[in-house]
Amino acid sequence: MADIDAVILMLSRRNGRRKPARIQTKKRFRLHQNVQQLPDELLIERCRFDRETINYLRGLLSDKLINPYAHNHPLSVEAKICAALAYYTSNSFQTAVGNFVGVSQSTISHAVTHVTDALVELGDHFIKFPPPESHAEEKKRFSDIAGFPDVLGVVGCTHIAIRAPPGDPHTFLNHKSFHSLKVQITADVNSTITSVVARFPGSSKDCFVWRKSPMAARCAAGYLGTGHLLGGSGYPLRPWLLTPVHRPSSRAEELYNQALRKTLREVARTCRLLKKRFRCLDGARVLNCFPEKCGRIIIACCVLHNIAVARDVPLPPDDPNAQGLSRDEEEVEEDDGADEEEDTDSPQHQLGLQKRQAVIQQHFGKL
Template sequence: MADIDALILMLTKRNSRRKPARIQTKKRFRLHQNVQQLPEELLIERCRFDRDTINYLSDLLSDKLVNPYAHNHPLSVEAKICAALAYYTSNSFQTAVGNFVGVSQSTISHAVTHVTDALVELGEQFIKFPPAESHAQEKQQFSDVAGFPDVLGGVGCTHIAIRAPPGDPHTFLNHKSFHSLKVQITADVNSAITSVVARFPGSSKDSFVWRKSPMATRCAAGYLGKGHLLGGPGYPLRPWLLTPVRRPACRAEERYNQALRKTLRQVAKTCRLLKKRFRCLDGARVLNCFPEKCGRIIIACCVLHNIAVARNVPLPPEEGATQGSNREEEEDGEEEGEEEEEDTESPQYQLGQQKRQAIIQQHFEKL
C-alpha cells in the first residue's frame, strides 16, 4: 500500500512541474507602414525619390508586382517599391531595410527580387539610344560642351563591387584588386544612360566589353549615320567611335584630345550620379549575390536613374553637391592606363583614322 501511495505522490509532483497548456490565439501580423503617410523628407532620404515619382513607379509596375494568389497580408505595391528603393539606395543590410517598412528580411529579399525583375523587363523602354530625328539636337548639345562636332554620346566602363563568386573568382578580380562586374554605359549630355552592359567580369578589357555589346553591332550597321561616339584609350578607333591621339605631335592634336576628354566627362559624371543615388553600387559594401543577379540589380538601377533624370528628381543636398576635382570625376567611365592594341591594317581602323584626322584639321587647327 505504501508503494502505491509513493507512486501517486511522485506522479503528482511530476505533473505539477509540467508547463500549462498553451492557449491558442489568433496569429497577429505586423502592420506594414502606409507609404502615403510617410513624410516627403523621409522618402527622399531613404528612397531617393519623391512621393509623386513613387506613385508613378507604382502605376508603372503594379501589373507586374500584384500577386492575385498572395495571402497573409502581403506587401502593397508601394511598400514593395519603397523596400527595393531603400535597398538600392542604402549601405544597410536587408535587415535594416526591413525595419524601415516593418517586415522581415526574407520578405524584403523577395520584394527586391520582384521589383528588380519588373524593372529589368522595362529596360528597353527607358534605356534607349536617341532616335535619328533627335540626332541634330544631340550633336548641338555635345558641341556646346567643348566644341567637339557630331557627337551622339560617350562610352565608358566602371566597376561595381560584388562578392567573390564561387568556382572562378579570379576572373572577377580587377586591376584595383577587388572583385567586380565591369559595366559599360553610353550616356548623353544630360547624364541619361542610353545603353548598358552589365555581365562581364572585372578583369575584362574595355575593348572586349565593347565588341561584345549590342551597341557596337548597331554602330557597325550604320545606326549613327555621320555621327559618332567618343571613347577612352582602351577603345578601338572606328569611324563611329573616336578615341584620343596616343602621342599628339602638334597643338591641333592636343586640342582634339582636350576637347574629347572634356566631352567624355559626361560619362564619368553619369557613373558618379548613378552611384551616388544608388549606394548599393558605390563599393562601400559589395553586392552580396551571384554575378547574374548583380547585373540585374545594376540594370534596374540604371532604369531608375533614367526615370529620375527624366522627372528631374534631385539628390538630397548632401549627396548632390559636387565635390572633388576633375580627376575624381574621371575615375569612373574611363579605364586608366591600358590602351587598345590596334590592328592598323584593319579597314575600319584606317577609316576611323581618316575621320579623326579630318576633324582635327577642320575644327582644331585654326583655334
C-alpha cells in the same frame, strides 16, 4: 477494495500529468509602414524618390508585383518598391532597412528580387539611344560643351564592387585589387544613360566589353549615320567611335584631344550621379550577390536613374558620414591602350583614322 483504491490513485496521477488543452489564438502579423504617411523628405533620404515618383513607379510595376495567390498579409506594391529602393540606397538587408518599411530581412530580400526583375523587364523602354530624328539636336548639345562636332554620345566603363564569386574569383579581380563587374554605359548631355552592359568581370578590357556589347553592333550597322561616339584610349578607333590621339604632334591634335576629353567628362558625371543616388553601387559596401544578380541590380538602378533624370527628382543633401566614391575615385576607367587582339591594320581601323584626321583638319586645324 484495496485494488479499487490503487486504480483510482493511478488514474488521478496520470490525469495530473496531462498538458492543458491549447487555446487557439489569432495569428498576429507585423504592421507594415504606410508609405503614404511618410514625409517627402524622408522618402528622398531613404528611397531617393519623392511620393509622386513612387506613385508613378507603382503604376509602372503594379502588374508585375501583385501576386494573386499571396496570403497572410502580403506587402503592398508601394512597400515592396520602397523596400527595394531603400536597399539600393543603403546596400543592406539589415534592420535599418527592415525597420523603415516594417518587414523582416527575408521579406526585404524577396522584395528586392521582385522589384529588380520588374525594372529589368522595363529596361528597353527607359534605356534607349536617341532616335535618328533627334540626332541633329543631340549633336548641337554636345557641340556646345567643347566644340566637338557630330557627337551623339559618350562611352566609358566603371567598376561596381561585388563579393568574390565562387569558382572563378580571379577573373573578377580588377587592377585596383577588388572584385568587380566592369560596367559600360553610354550617356547623353543630360546624364541620361542610353545603353548599359553589366555582365563582364572586372579584369575585362574596355575594348573587349565594347566588342561584345549590342551598341557596337548597332554602330557597325550604320545606326549613327554621320555621327559618332567618343571613347577613351582603351576603345578601338572606328568611324563611329573616335578616340584620343596617342601622341599628338600638332596643335590641332592637342586641341582635338582637349575637346574630346572635356566632352567625355559627361559619362564620368553620369556614373558619379548614378553612384551618388544609389549607394549600393558606390563601392563603400560590395554587392553581396552572385554576379548575374549584381548585373540585374545595376541595370535596375540605371532604369531608376533615367526615371529620376526625366522627372527631375533632386538628390538628397550630401551625407557627411558617407564614404562616397572610395572604391573608384576617377569613376570612369581608361585602359592604357586598346586590347592586344585589336588589329590596327583592319579596314575599320583605317577608316577610323581617316575620319579622325578629317575632324582634326576641318574643325581644329583652323583654331
